[in-house]
Amino acid sequence: MLHLFFNRQNENKMITDFCSYYVLPSSVMKCKQYSTLRAAYSFYNAATExxxxxxxxxxxxxxxxxxxxxxxxxxxxxxKKFFQELKFGIGDGNLHYYLYNWRCSVAEPEKVAMILQ
Structure with a gap:
């Protein structure tokens, strides 16, 4: 499931900004109190105003x-424009993405726009 949020300017009703996130629930094992962890993952976002x-x-x-x-x-x-101010913590896992086992040069994170679901 994908959640989208739009921000509109009052005078012309044009969409100026939007943000979205997708839902990825995870099973919680061996816990009587909780069976699912509901996780939201930031997807595509754009801010102009x-x-x-x-x-x-x-x-x-x-x-x-x-x-x-x-x-x-x-x-x-x-x-990265909002991580520090909103107190996002750095994760401890290493993620590796492979596209058909193609090799590519090193890319800075802010230049990457691929999100796998």
């Missing part, structure tokens, strides 16, 4: 209202 931290703060609030347990964002695209 609203500052990044304010836009993502609104997304975090809606995710909390929808009862998500955790909100994740990778250090891709322009996500």
């Amino acid at each position: 609203t500052p990044w931290p304010a836009l993502v703060q609104d997304m975090l609030i809606t995710a909390k209202q929808l009862k998500f347990d955790v909100f994740n964002a990778l250090d891709l695209m322009e996500n």
Whole structure:
């Protein structure tokens, strides 16, 4: 499931900013109190009028209202613009993505826009 949020300017009703996240529930094993961890993952976001931290703060609030347990964002695209201010913590896992076993040169995270689901 994908959640989308749009920000509109009052005078012309044009969409100026948007953010989105997808849902990836995980099973919790050997726990009588909880059976599922509801995780939200930042997907595609664009900000032209609203500052990044304010836009993502609104997304975090809606995710909390929808009862998500955790909100994740990778250090891709322009996500670093809100990590520090919104107190995102750095994960401890190493992720490796392979596209048909092709080799490519090293790319800085902010230049990457691929998200696997």
